[in-house]
Amino acid sequence: MSEFEGRVAVVTGGASGIGFAISKLLTERGATVSIWDLDDTAAGDAAGRLDRAGHAAVDVTDEGAILAARDRVLADHGRCDILINNAGIYPHATLREITVEAWDQMFDVDSKSVFLATRAFMDPMIEQRYGRVVTIVSEDAYMAKPSIAHYAAAKASLLSLIKTFALELAPHQVLCNGLAPGPVATERAKGQAWLAERIPKIPVLRAAEPEDMAEYAVFLASDRNRFMTGETIIANGGYLMV
Amino acid sequence: MSETEFDGQVAVVTGAAGGIGFAIAKLFAERGATASIWDIDGEAAAAAAKRLKEMGLKAHSQGLDVTDEGQIFAARDATLADCGQIDILVNNAGLYPEGTIQDMTREAWDRVFAVNVTGPFFLMRALMEHMKARKYGRMVNIVTVDAYMAKQTKPHYAASKAALLSVLKTYAIELAPHGILVNGVSPGAVATERAKQSDWLEPHSKKTPVGYAAEPEQMAEYILFLASKRNMFMAGECIIASGGFYVSSS
Numbered sequence: 001m002s003e004f005e006g007r008v009a010v011v012t013g014g015a016s017g018i019g020f021a022i023s024k025l026l027t028e029r030g031a032t033v034s035i036w037d038l039d040d041t042a043a044g045d046a047a048g049r050l051d052r053a054g055h056a057a058v059d060v061t062d063e064g065a066i067l068a069a070r071d072r073v074l075a076d077h078g079r080c081d082i083l084i085n086n087a088g089i090y091p092h093a094t095l096r097e098i099t100v101e102a103w104d105q106m107f108d109v110d111s112k113s114v115f116l117a118t119r120a121f122m123d124p125m126i127e128q129r130y131g132r133v134v135t136i137v138s139e140d141a142y143m144a145k146p147s148i149a150h151y152a153a154a155k156a157s158l159l160s161l162i163k164t165f166a167l168e169l170a171p172h173q174v175l176c177n178g179l180a181p182g183p184v185a186t187e188r189a190k191g192q193a194w195l196a197e198r199i200p201k202i203p204v205l206r207a208a209e210p211e212d213m214a215e216y217a218v219f220l221a222s223d224r225n226r227f228m229t230g231e232t233i234i235a236n237g238g239y240l241m242v
Numbered sequence: 243m244s245e246t247e248f249d250g251q252v253a254v255v256t257g258a259a260g261g262i263g264f265a266i267a268k269l270f271a272e273r274g275a276t277a278s279i280w281d282i283d284g285e286a287a288a289a290a291a292k293r294l295k296e297m298g299l300k301a302h303s304q305g306l307d308v309t310d311e312g313q314i315f316a317a318r319d320a321t322l323a324d325c326g327q328i329d330i331l332v333n334n335a336g337l338y339p340e341g342t343i344q345d346m347t348r349e350a351w352d353r354v355f356a357v358n359v360t361g362p363f364f365l366m367r368a369l370m371e372h373m374k375a376r377k378y379g380r381m382v383n384i385v386t387v388d389a390y391m392a393k394q395t396k397p398h399y400a401a402s403k404a405a406l407l408s409v410l411k412t413y414a415i416e417l418a419p420h421g422i423l424v425n426g427v428s429p430g431a432v433a434t435e436r437a438k439q440s441d442w443l444e445p446h447s448k449k450t451p452v453g454y455a456a457e458p459e460q461m462a463e464y465i466l467f468l469a470s471k472r473n474m475f476m477a478g479e480c481i482i483a484s485g486g487f488y489v490s491s492s
Contacts, residue, residue: 237476
């Protein structure tokens, strides 16, 4: 029997990059996955490439949209066991350049969305006495980041939020953890100067592939994880050790 | 998942004749590895290996005192002779004695550091050249949540594990370029047979947000994950699996 047989997962921002790699690995190991993405066409295309995958166009900053999409998942599959909070943006901008609008958008997409999506799924998970929530953070949450301060701050806020959800939900067998990746060679990152500059500084001497990152998220989302909650694991090739 | 994930690999687990160490060795063997059980009690190690073999699994045993570098070399050489290679080292052997600041003797302090820090340091060094030559290795050190906290009943234990955290990070930096990933796992309350006899397990379990202590088999999953090829990008980290205890206490 496949490890995730019978499990239903939602992956936000699941149409590409790390989110798609997580969706793919979950389906390969037996789960049914609902790929949520702002881009409906991309979400549909991504779901079409996988077995047992559906999709929904969801703006994760909009609580009404989240609740509607959640209700469809529950109506279609009867449950949701796994929520992967992966959707996020990372526009580079210096402290001088960041506008109020850019600051607010960053916190809406990279922080508030995690609060809203996790809250939306917590009651169904409590009711079924089972759940795994995995939130994608970033190594930048732990570092000063002059080139993208709002991103680093929004991701740092997730470290706190993950712990609060973990304490609230631990008695109900719902485990909430985070994954903080280092540089990942997504299609979008490949060819960018920052990635090439970073690689010689990473002890393992390469960037991660999205599939490398998917393994950590999928482990935290699995039944193999029955005692870890409120933690964020850092997978960055040894670049940062906290 | 595949029961053959570790096929063809050899995993050394120290302190593996019982408790969490045995659960780790058993899970490795169940998933295809040869479990090499190293323990200070050679007879208990042999008996543990025999139990695994009787289940149709691949196992090996060595008696050694991990505080003695000569015995580490001898165990390494004997294991390589018998098993051909070593892919994985789990530094699980450790002491967990009571003690307070007031009643600590120099001998008690030194003994805990010898087993909990010096042992893992020399074990990793003894195996690193072999792993470098093969451009592959996984080392997992068992730390504890006490490494991050004040511990009035075991100051030497907590300090030794905090030192182990530092040691594993240094090895991680040193060995990452060679395909060898070094990490740690910090357990919270684990319901080993010994812990079940103690008076701390029940109150600790009640304080654990998930409401229970981990079974040794549950803790073994974290060690196996970090020791596997699923882990290709994590080095120098220590993951905390405490049922939320650490989050609720920090």
